Amino acid sequence: MVIFPMSGVLSPRRRLYPPACRPYGLEAEPEAAGFHPRHSLNRDYSKRTCKEEMDKGTIKITILGAGISGLATAFWLHQDGFDVTVLESKNEPGGSMVTRHEDGFLIDYGPNSGLETTPLIGKIVAAVGLEDEMIYADEKADKRYVLRNNQLHALPTSPAAFLKTKLFTPKAKLRLLAEPFLGKSEEGYYQSVSEFVKRRLGREFLDYAINPFVAGIFAGNPDNLSVKSAFPKLYRLEELYGGLFKGLILGARERKKRAEQSKQSARMFSFKKGMQSFPEAIADKLGDKIKYNCNVEKVAKSGTKFKILCKNADKSKEFVADIMLSTVPAYQAAAVFDDKANKLVGHLDQIYYPPVKMLYLGFRQEAVGRPLDGFGFLIPAKENKKFLGAIWNSTIFPYRAKSDMAAFTLFIGGARSPELLDNENDKLIDNVIKEFKEIMHINSDPVFIKEKMWPKAIPQYSLGYIEHERYFEKFEADNPGIFLSGNYRGGISVGDCIKNSELTYQRICEYIKQK
Ligand SMILES: Cc1cc2nc3c(=O)[nH]c(=O)nc-3n(C[C@H](O)[C@H](O)[C@H](O)COP(=O)(O)OP(=O)(O)OC[C@H]3O[C@@H](n4cnc5c(N)ncnc54)[C@H](O)[C@@H]3O)c2cc1C
Numbered sequence: 001m002v003i004f005p006m007s008g009v010l011s012p013r014r015r016l017y018p019p020a021c022r023p024y025g026l027e028a029e030p031e032a033a034g035f036h037p038r039h040s041l042n043r044d045y046s047k048r049t050c051k052e053e054m055d056k057g058t059i060k061i062t063i064l065g066a067g068i069s070g071l072a073t074a075f076w077l078h079q080d081g082f083d084v085t086v087l088e089s090k091n092e093p094g095g096s097m098v099t100r101h102e103d104g105f106l107i108d109y110g111p112n113s114g115l116e117t118t119p120l121i122g123k124i125v126a127a128v129g130l131e132d133e134m135i136y137a138d139e140k141a142d143k144r145y146v147l148r149n150n151q152l153h154a155l156p157t158s159p160a161a162f163l164k165t166k167l168f169t170p171k172a173k174l175r176l177l178a179e180p181f182l183g184k185s186e187e188g189y190y191q192s193v194s195e196f197v198k199r200r201l202g203r204e205f206l207d208y209a210i211n212p213f214v215a216g217i218f219a220g221n222p223d224n225l226s227v228k229s230a231f232p233k234l235y236r237l238e239e240l241y242g243g244l245f246k247g248l249i250l251g252a253r254e255r256k257k258r259a260e261q262s263k264q265s266a267r268m269f270s271f272k273k274g275m276q277s278f279p280e281a282i283a284d285k286l287g288d289k290i291k292y293n294c295n296v297e298k299v300a301k302s303g304t305k306f307k308i309l310c311k312n313a314d315k316s317k318e319f320v321a322d323i324m325l326s327t328v329p330a331y332q333a334a335a336v337f338d339d340k341a342n343k344l345v346g347h348l349d350q351i352y353y354p355p356v357k358m359l360y361l362g363f364r365q366e367a368v369g370r371p372l373d374g375f376g377f378l379i380p381a382k383e384n385k386k387f388l389g390a391i392w393n394s395t396i397f398p399y400r401a402k403s404d405m406a407a408f409t410l411f412i413g414g415a416r417s418p419e420l421l422d423n424e425n426d427k428l429i430d431n432v433i434k435e436f437k438e439i440m441h442i443n444s445d446p447v448f449i450k451e452k453m454w455p456k457a458i459p460q461y462s463l464g465y466i467e468h469e470r471y472f473e474k475f476e477a478d479n480p481g482i483f484l485s486g487n488y489r490g491g492i493s494v495g496d497c498i499k500n501s502e503l504t505y506q507r508i509c510e511y512i513k514q515k
Helices: 068-078 119-127 159-164 170-181 193-201 203-218 231-243 244-257 277-290 330-336 339-350 426-440 465-478 494-515
Strands: 060-064 083-087 099-102 105-108 134-137 144-148 151-154 268-271 296-302 306-312 315-321 323-326 357-362 376-378 388-389 405-413 448-454 483-486
Touching: 060 068, 060 231, 060 306, 060 330, 068 083, 068 119, 068 277, 068 494, 083 105, 083 277, 105 357, 105 405, 105 448, 119 203, 119 277, 119 494, 144 203, 170 203, 170 244, 193 203, 193 231, 203 388, 231 244, 244 483, 268 339, 268 357, 296 330, 306 323, 330 339, 330 357, 405 426, 426 448, 465 483, 483 494
Parallel strands: 060 083, 060 323, 144 376, 323 483
Antiparallel strands: 099 105, 134 268, 144 151, 296 306, 306 315, 357 405, 357 448, 376 388, 388 405
């Protein structure tokens, strides 16, 4: 869920769908830790058009879901003159991007920031007139903490800091020296993040660096996530360069040589009025192209067209489209495809979305006994706490709380401890607050508490995910006119969803051109 966005190799996948004809393998991407060439900074986004000579308004494209994936794709298509309709079951845009304002606190119940990993973000922000609202994280937020033995340790960002840190024992630090001399694994695609990291960097690095960050990014468990699907850059460093350190050095050198393709370090962004103001602004531009309170129940093929049945209370409405794009979560997509797509439904249904509870706390500033000099902290599973980590909201962005208040978001559950949320009772929240206060040296109770349960929060790119990825490509090739997108394909972060929206737009254009 990218609670803790990372702009390096640990960022969740940025690789985008390959063309259907290319085997879903390892592409020799030159920028192992950078942009896909299609998204190079040199690309001229102002010339984005699908096909000049056709009457685009006659092609009806229906998009399921008004989350950021659906809205951004609708935006590119609408801008290019297509007749787009977006069907959304809720009465507001944004999907996981939900912001509320209460008692002087700004609460982002979903993503609280994004990383500006693509110029496409700025492009949409400008086009929807939100430039003045966009804000960047305070530089203090560069510091990220990890809990060990009840102490918060800053994650080292330089070799000197690494040598000094107490986050890792001297033995673990020495173990890293072996990394360049280790060969590749035979397991290929079917390696978990844990296996990969334990083999290359040792057990302690897995426990105190990767385990907490996987919880921060995917709300995930590294034992179950596929390194190839969830962290393709990490995987590719080994594949292309034979090791992580070699890959980091050689990759950086190569990017430097190709100055034009070097990746600027991504900045963390949000908006003055919270993350939801972004999808809201896109939705404003789309106007009545979005149909709210429209729960899509079924999609069926009818000749060359698609019939999409939408229900709201006891009323139902049918939409007919030439092209249908689903951006709803995998388990929702499984529910809308008809019986003929059994195999697709099987793949979609197998994707695990663990529950996450988001706990928002406001304290008086004066009650907080430690400096709020970072993004927040993450908790390794070995530390046996009842939550995964906490974000220090009011440090990262202004306008999150009144000046005498400090605001925090804590995350509970995820794939690491979903059982905590099964038989949940008031005690869980009390215990979480108690643990949090101890870690943060807070001497009074919160003055503001809000919580939100995400029963199915984030798709887990689990071991064997490549089978789903390959099947989705085959399904699209076998069913021309249907496109599948959303955060279960090509990355879970807001930035990935936006990059993929542009790629989905391109894929739709290719399809129309070939028709
Ligand atoms: C708690 C949480 C914290 C996160 N934190 C971060 C973060 O800090 N940074 C970051 O980059 N990313 C973060 N993420 C991930 C990121 O927010 C999501 O991956 C991204 O917003 C997903 O967008 P989407 O459009 O693909 O899907 P969604 O946002 O899920 O949108 C899908 C839309 O489809 C609609 N829908 C579903 N079923 C139907 C139906 N049958 N008919 C019609 N409409 C339907 C839904 O109502 C929804 O609006 C977080 C996610 C969560 C849940």
